[in-house]
Amino acid sequence: MTIDWQNILFQFLGGLGVFLFSIKFMGDGLQKSADDRLREWLNRFTTNPLMGVLVGIIVTICIQSSSATTVITVGLVSAGFLTLRQAIGVIMGANIGTTITAFIIGINIGFYFYPLLAIGAGLLFFFKKATYQHIGQIVFGFGGLFLGLELMSASMQAIHQLADFASLTLHLRDQPVIGIFLGTVFTLLVQSSTATVGVLQGLYAEHLIGLESALPILFGENIGTTITAVLASLGASIYAKRAAVAHVLFNVIGTVIFMIFFTPFMQFVQWISELFHLEPRMQIAIAHGSFNVINMIIQVPFIGGLAALVTKLLPGRDENIDVTTKHLDPSFIDSSPAIALGQAKEEVLRMGEHALRGLEETFLYMKTGEAVHIPTVLQLEAVLNHLDKEITDYLVMVSKQPLSRADSVRHHTLLTNVRDIERIGDHFENILELLQYKDHHEVSLSKSARQDLIGMFSLAIEAVRKSIEALDTASLSLAQEVTELESLIDDMEDKLRQKHIARLNANECSGAAGIVYTDIVSNLERIGDHAVNIADSILGIRH
Secondary structure, three states: OOOOOHHHHHHHHEEEEEEEHHHHHHHHHHHHHHHOOHHHHHHHHHOOOOHHHHHHHHHHHHHOOOOHHHHHHHHHHHOOOHHHHHHHHHHHHHHOOOHHHHHHHHOOOOOOHHHHHHHHHHHHOOOHHHHHHHHHHHHHHHHHHHHHHHHHHHHHHHHHHHHHHHHHHHHHOOOOHHHHHHHHHHHHHHOOHHHHHHHHHHHHOOEEEEEEEHHHHHHHHHHOOOHHHHHHHHOOHHHHHHHHHHHHHHHHHHHHHHHHHHHHHHHHHHHHHHOOOOOHHHHHHHHHHHHHHHHHHHHHHHHHHHHHHHHHHHOOOOOOOOOOOOOOOOOHHHOOOOHHHHHHHHHHHHHHHHHHHHHHHHHHHHHHHOOOHHHHHHHHHHHHHHHHHHEEEEEHHHOOOOOOHHHHHHHHHHHHHHHHHHHHHHHHHHHHHHHHHHHHHHOOOOHHHHHHHHHHHHHHHHHHHHHHHHHHHHOOHHHHHHHHHHHHHHHHHHHHHHHHHHHHHOOOOOOOHHHHHHHHHHHHHHHHHHHHHHHHHHHHHOO
């Protein structure tokens, strides 16, 4: 009998494409249904490694992607919102959470995926409300997942007749390292551990591969899925790189342990399968789930050691910015609102110091072009957003208490200070993006333009520095100096715009360079405005 290889290949690749699309489509729907609170869950509830494991499981179930969970985790580590120990716990949980999809695939729903596709499409096309759209995504993705599996399984049936394939499976059984390699490479290529498990379930269900050959591929899949976290950590802080390496080591160590105890583990899976009369697809799901749960149980007591190991492997000092609030003690709100306002002021000053440093780091990037400053700027801007929310929430609680007239004025002033400092962060982030655009598109500024920006940047930094110092000391003289600096910045903006027009007329500057230049000038002028707002609030209180 002649085998139509083209038909088999096209059907398998088409099924794989439908499967990958459906997993992503379903995950997007689940993520939207969670109201985008996933980062907040990861940040707020990972107080210790065990809580991190639990949150990692829940978040991964919600978005149906361990890779997405680890990417979010690496981003939070890079921003300083998670410690390395907390991140390792989340990663362990993500490995467990991703096994849920394998159990879903293990359920034999027959051809009921067709009505699921119809229901999902109906919700997507005939309902405009966001809730129904998200549910439609989930249902349609769920049905498409099984359609993709059906297409892949159908393409595999003809392979039964190949003698070469039978010898390959025997070779895999005798050389499990090859199976680990295949599982790793396939997962790297398709960027989805779920797809690898789905294909493996199909091969096992069609009796094209035995359990002793399937398990090493399953172990390799867990190693291959770590590449997403590694890619996400490139260009990030040293802490993010350590989190990614911890993910790799966790799965590699687990694979080594399970290969040492391969026979007992295989017997355990067979015993569970016989005890509950499990279908072949569910047997692979049990093996997948058991591997990740047992691996987590073995390694979770050694999270501290794993963190120390990756720190040794990736030495170096990348100053981590503490994003936690230091002074916002809720006990003062009821007992002494005046003291609570004093505590809030201390936190606002910390926020101001972060804003000043972010502005200085952006200035250094503009002068040197060294990418090392970029992660710090982004991290500081994220910290400012976080502190803005925390301080504002604290001040809102204080406002519910009876306040004297003077304290009411202090309360209002602190709220406006917080807003101005947060906006300074937005503006230096805008400048960073403009500088990155300039570098990526090879836009060059003239020597004159660079000198102009350096001068205006220096004035803006000085204005912010003195405004924060004036806020700390309630100094009228410093506040007045900020007002004078802001006036200089405004005058400088007018002069620089006139000089820019002159350069354009003299063909000394390109249009793209002109856009970058004028936008940076505008952002620096607005930073000066926010600095003077802080100074004006001090002058208002003193008067």
